[in-house]
Amino acid sequence: MNYMKINNCWSILMVFFGLISIGCSDEYLNKEPLSDVTAENFFLKASDLELYTNGFYRMFPESSIYSGDAKADNIITTTLSDEMRGTRLIPTTGGGWNWEYLRDINFFLENYQKCDDENAKKHYGGIARFFRAYFYFDKIKRFGDVPWYDYTIDPSDVESLQKPRDNRQFVMDRILEDLDYAIENLNEEVQAYRITKYSALALKSRISLYEGTFEKYRGITGYEKYLQSCIDASEELMNNAPYGVYTTGNHSSDYMNLFNSLETETSEVILSRQFTQSLAIDHNVNYYTTTSSYGRPGMPKDMVNSYLMKDGSRFTDKANFNQLSFIEEVSDRDPRLSQTIRTPGYRRKGESLNIAPNLGATMTGYQLTKFVTEPMYDTYDESVNDLPILRFGEVVLNFAEAKAELGTITQSDLDNSIQMLRNRVGMPPLILAEANSIPDPYLENQYPNVNGTNKGLILEIRRERRIELYMENHRWDDIVRWKSGQTITQPLRGLYFPGTGSYDLDNDGQIDVVLYEGDTPGNQTAGIQYIKLGADIFLDENNLVDPQPDFNNRTFDENRDYLYPIPRVELQLNPSLTQNPGWE
Incomplete structure (x- = not known):
């Protein structure tokens, strides 16, 4: 692990340089010359601890905060991920096996006690422990067993440099110890862009x-x-x-507004990534979801099918549910559907004109709207709405799932957790006894390894989680922890079209789309999308859009694909490391 050869002074210098890019106050920029900064004259004041730990925030994802959905089966684009196709390869270097942040964290923890401000030491020590837990959780998810280091390593310490992996439970227990320390010592305050006791509790909920x-x-x-x-x-x-x-209290817009607000809604969001136009810190969600030249992301039909009817009944219990017109299939559904994709009546934020789905901007026909803000932010990398990292909605889902899996859940538990999410959109309660009495066959097919007394309820909680946390970077992790890799090999489909013809997708009586074969129609009408079957769009034998006709026979190796391979060079540098199963 060559990261350990970085000397202590260089580590501090890198923190300084890195922080300039995320913003510091003038008092921090006017410190002694960088060439004079050493472990001996740093870590003496609360401001030193704050400055150093600010560098750890670069560990958080940027616009790829929703990549866990595109990596799995929640977002279908022009190019399927290697995880979806089963085409991952063993890298020579890189591949996520990098440890620079860990060294910086451990170096801080070895030196921060020099500060004489006891409150600062508690708080910033807690921040460092939070980020070490965050760092190691990412490594555990990606590689399974990994070597645990809670100290910096001297370049001559061959024993440490060539240490074998530690058991994952040992590492997980150290992670939870770090989080417990953070929970005990961090400031107890509402701070959307900074780590607090509440951030540590939410991360502990997720990791556990x-x-x-x-x-x-x-x-x-x-x-x-x-x-x-x-x-x-x-x-x-x-x-x-x-x-x-x-x-x-507005069932038809509250879910949408939580995510398209430019600034974090701190009544629910515990921790978020801040974006701001003034500092040119931005992301690309508007461009990603509205343009025809950047992946054309779309929701898959199996997820659209998962949304309940507004009265709580199952959409997939309806006759011919897979062959309903777009207007029919999105009518009277869980209101989160119309606040996540374009449906009849959809308007861009700040606009008064209803607009139909743009089939040129989505592979499935179900065009994404979550996180989408005003059209003024549609240019590449111009979106500046904050993106959540930890929010209360996830915590209540974690609570309900953990109790259901442990077998201790009650109706009162559901009422005090998932029902809060359903109340936001005016959905009826999830009834424990009903869920378990007749498990949903559609969900059973998606998750065939769910069994036991709470089978039906666990399936319903998974439904709720997929819907509520859509585009928030959870889906791949959920598939892995549920050992449900076969779920992402199921057919990918989109809108139903009976064939060539003219279609009204927003129920305003006007034609939005014309599907044709052969020559391009003449005398085209402005505002109508002309889509050629077999070229611009493909239909399967059931007249469903097939967004990836070349990848309908995908496989998932149960003995290999839940973990990533360790790069070849790392195995050469450390002969005590072993490759993950199936990647040998």
């Missing part, structure tokens, strides 16, 4: 659920303690933190 379900679905002994850890952290947030589910 991941590990508990990862181990349960692989028959690993001891998974129960992680599920209970998730429950405990979630309950602490639910009962003793100033957060809830954002709502103004």
Whole structure:
């Protein structure tokens, strides 16, 4: 691991240079010359600790915050991910096996006690522990067992440099110890862009659920303690933190407005990535979802089918549900559907004109609208709405799932968790007894390894999670921890079209799309999309849009594909490392 050869002074210098890009106050920029900064004259004041730990925030994802959905089966684009196609290769170097941030964190933890401000030491020590947990959780998810280091390594320390992997439960327990320290010592305040006690609790909820379900679905002994850890952290947030589910009482827009607001809604969002026009810190979600030249992302039909009817009944119980016109299939559904994709009546934020789905901008016909803001931000990398990293809505879903998987859930638990999300959009309650009495066959087909007393309820919680957390970077992690890789090999489909003809997609009585074969129609009408079958769009034998006709026979290797391979060079540098199963 060549990161360990960076000397201490260089580590501090890199933090300084990195922080300039994320913004510092003038007092930090007017410090002594960088050439004079050493471990001996730094870490002495609270401002030193703040400045150093600010560099850790670069670990958070930027616009790729929704990449976990495109990596799996939630977002279908012009190019399927290597994970979806089963075409990942062993890299020579890189591949996520990088450790620079860990060295910076451990170096801080070895030096921050020099500061004489006790409150600052507690808080910023907690931030460092939070980020070490965050760092190692990412490594565990990607590689499984990894070597645990809680100290910086001297270049001559061959034993440490060539250390074998530690057992994942050992590492997970160290992660939770770091989070417990952070929870105990971090400031207890609402700070959307900074780590607080509440951030640490939310991360502990997420990590504990991941590990508990990862181990349960692989028959690993001891998974129960992680599920209970998730429950405990979630309950602490639910009962003793100033957060809830954002709502103004408007069922038709509150879910959408939570995500298209330029500034973080701190009544629900615990931690977010800040974007701002003044500092040219931006992302590309508007461009990504509205242009025909950047991936053409679309929601797959199986997810559209998963949304319940507005009265709580199952859409997939309807006759011929897969062959309904677009207007029919999106009518009277869970309101989150119309606040996530374009449906009849959709208007861009700040606009008064209803607009239909643009088939040129989506591979499936179901055009994404979550996170989409005003048209003025449609240019590449011009979006500046904040993107959530941790929010209360996820915490209540974690709580309900952990209790269901542990077998301790009650109707009261559902009422105090998932029902808050459903109340926001005016959906009826999830009834425990009903869910378990007749499990949804459609969901059973998606997740065939769910069994036991709470089978029906667990399936319903998975439905709720996929819908509520759509485009928030959870789907790939969920597929992995549920050991449900075969789910992403199922057919990818889009809108139903009976064949060539003219179609009104927004129910305004006007033609929006013309599907044709052969020569391009003459005398075309402005505002109508002309789509050629077999060229611009493909239909399968059931007249459903097939967004990826070349990839209908995808496979997922159950013995290999839940983890990533360790790069070849790292195996050569450290002969104590072993390659992940199936990648040898």
